Amino acid sequence: MNSQEKTVSLTSTHGIPIEGEPSSLWDKMHRELSKLPKADDSQEVTIFRVPLSIRESNKNMFEPSAVSIGPYYRGLPHLRAMEENKWLSLRAFLNYKAGDQEWESNEMNEVGEEPARGLLQDCINKIKEVEQRARRCYSEPFDMSSDDFVQMMVLDGFFILAFFTSNADTAAKGWISSFIRTDLILLENQIPFFIIETLRGSPFDDPDIMMDIARYLTCNKMPIYALSEPQKIHHLLHLCLCSAVPTVTTQDEDAASEPNHCPFLNWVRAVPVLKSRFISRREDEIEQSDDKGKVWEIPCATELEEAGVKFKKLEQSDDITKITFKSGTLVIPRIRITDGLKPLLMNLIALEQCMYYQRRPHFSAYMNFLDCLVNTENDVRILQKHGIIESMLSGEEEVALFFNQCGVGVLIDGHHYLADLFRRVNKHCGSRYHRYRAKLSRDYFNNPWSIIALIAATLLLCLTILQSFMSVYAYIRPPPSSPP
Numbered sequence: 348m349n350s351q352e353k354t355v356s357l358t359s360t361h362g363i364p365i366e367g368e369p370s371s372l373w374d375k376m377h378r379e380l381s382k383l384p385k386a387d388d389s390q391e392v393t394i395f396r397v398p399l400s401i402r403e404s405n406k407n408m409f410e411p412s413a414v415s416i417g418p419y420y421r422g423l424p425h426l427r428a429m430e431e432n433k434w435l436s437l438r439a440f441l442n443y444k445a446g447d448q449e450w451e452s453n454e455m456n457e458v459g460e461e462p463a464r465g466l467l468q469d470c471i472n473k474i475k476e477v478e479q480r481a482r483r484c485y486s487e488p489f490d491m492s493s494d495d496f497v498q499m500m501v502l503d504g505f506f507i508l509a510f511f512t513s514n515a516d517t518a519a520k521g522w523i524s525s526f527i528r529t530d531l532i533l534l535e536n537q538i539p540f541f542i543i544e545t546l547r548g549s550p551f552d553d554p555d556i557m558m559d560i561a562r563y564l565t566c567n568k569m570p571i572y573a574l575s576e577p578q579k580i581h582h583l584l585h586l587c588l589c590s591a592v593p594t595v596t597t598q599d600e601d602a603a604s605e606p607n608h609c610p611f612l613n614w615v616r617a618v619p620v621l622k623s624r625f626i627s628r629r630e631d632e633i634e635q636s637d638d639k640g641k642v643w644e645i646p647c648a649t650e651l652e653e654a655g656v657k658f659k660k661l662e663q664s665d666d667i668t669k670i671t672f673k674s675g676t677l678v679i680p681r682i683r684i685t686d687g688l689k690p691l692l693m694n695l696i697a698l699e700q701c702m703y704y705q706r707r708p709h710f711s712a713y714m715n716f717l718d719c720l721v722n723t724e725n726d727v728r729i730l731q732k733h734g735i736i737e738s739m740l741s742g743e744e745e746v747a748l749f750f751n752q753c754g755v756g757v758l759i760d761g762h763h764y765l766a767d768l769f770r771r772v773n774k775h776c777g778s779r780y781h782r783y784r785a786k787l788s789r790d791y792f793n794n795p796w797s798i799i800a801l802i803a804a805t806l807l808l809c810l811t812i813l814q815s816f817m818s819v820y821a822y823i824r825p826p827p828s829s830p831p
Contacts, residue, residue: 393581394537395486395701400756401693408690409533409697413526416503416536418489418496429527433502436509441466473545474500484539484581486701503538504546507531507583511560529687532564534694534701537582551577561590566687570665588695592709641773642766643759645719648726651677654776660734668713672768675775679730682717684738684746693753700758712763718754721747 394417397409414429415421444466474481474497481500491499510527530536544550551557554573557580561571564587571590580586646654661669661680671678682688692710699708721727724743730736731743738746 392486393484393539393585395534395698397534397694397697398700398756401697401700404752404755405693408693409535411530411533411536413523414506414530414536416507416531417538418485418491418499419487419535421499430502433506436505437467437502439509440505470501470546471497474504474542477541477545481539481542500538500542501546504542507538507543508547511563525687528564528566529690532584532587532691532694534584534697537584540580540582540586551580557586558590561587565591565691567665568683568688568691569667584694584698587691588698588710591695642761642763642769643715645716645769645772646776647722648720648729649723651720651772651776652729656772656775658730658733658735668709668764670713670716670765670768672771672775677772679735681735681737684736684740684749686739689749689753696753696757700756703758707763708757708759709764711757712759712765714750714753715757715759715763716765716769717750718757721750723747 396419402409411420411426413426414432415423415426420426475493478493478497478500482496510524510531540551554577557574557577558571560583564583565571569591574580574586574589580589645651648658652658655675657676659676659678661671661678664680667680667682669680692714695710696708696714699706699711721730724747727736727738727743727746731738736746740746740749
């Protein structure tokens, strides 16, 4: 009887139809729930998988070609050659600490057994202390033992430290360094920044060092600013993003620093944001049916030129995202498209998309702008004519394809940094006056001979009108006849 009462009580309280034992569905769901981290122990995920909507058209821009960092690409056959260099980096560190030598690998002395054992054990212990914190930084679970994970963190951490040490040969130099540098800014090829600081023995609190690292990783392709809060850096790619967009970082990092105990809470918090954005977008479309208020798209370069928009290259600017529109002229910094810039931009955009509700998507908005601007080869030629695009690629078709692919799956809201520019450009293009003036200029003032012909025709017309007027005037008011 007591057993039945207990069963009824469980059923009425938890909604579980149990007769003696839990149902298989309840058992399955309970096991899944038990796998989740405790709310008070979890932390914000910082190392993500690239969203499939972005990865599909640009897979080669997100996968390492020389070295694997972290668990996602660990053990792939084509990356095993660099594993030996990781061990060399570790040995160089032990030599440096135990023998007080320069961090060099070309003249490597044997490390004493006892000093090496002590130093290595100290590193292992430090990483074990933060192991669970490091595991929670990854968005996807992975099956690795504690020893394997700690060893991976130690080897990868010292490899990165060696690579950024000016005298280090252990991380490989020469032509291979460019491949390693590219691999170090891939979103899925990261380890937490606090792992590197733990192995280094001190935090990177010197802003000059952080700026030098960011400049090197970005190949000086964008301006780098000092970080106000370097302790909030998650990994190397995040360092590049925060250093290149300081205004966005200081504005939005407070939201990012709030505890994020459960990934589901991100979506719960995002519901009112999504609702307001979609509703406001719908209202904008109703109120601005002539497209003057759109902030998500603008016409391509060919259509802009037909609407009277002029293009001008911004001189002497390191910031490729600094775009302005004034008096019908779109001023754009020169963008030099190289094999190094493509993965950098795409991984910065992928990181922004994964942190969508924590910071403004700055580079995502920039890429959306370029995707709108370039649809065809003719658009590329127009921008090249004005010195805005300089490409190391094979031709205009490949450049257009690059921009079109980079814009696939990129999400921006109505509050991005180019929103006001989009409104003003669309308003300009919607003006009939600007279109007629552009057509007149294109049809009649496109070369000196057309201008001369128009002036001559205008002068002839004026003379004809004057002659007609004089004839009519003479008829209406004939000159007085002379007296006989």
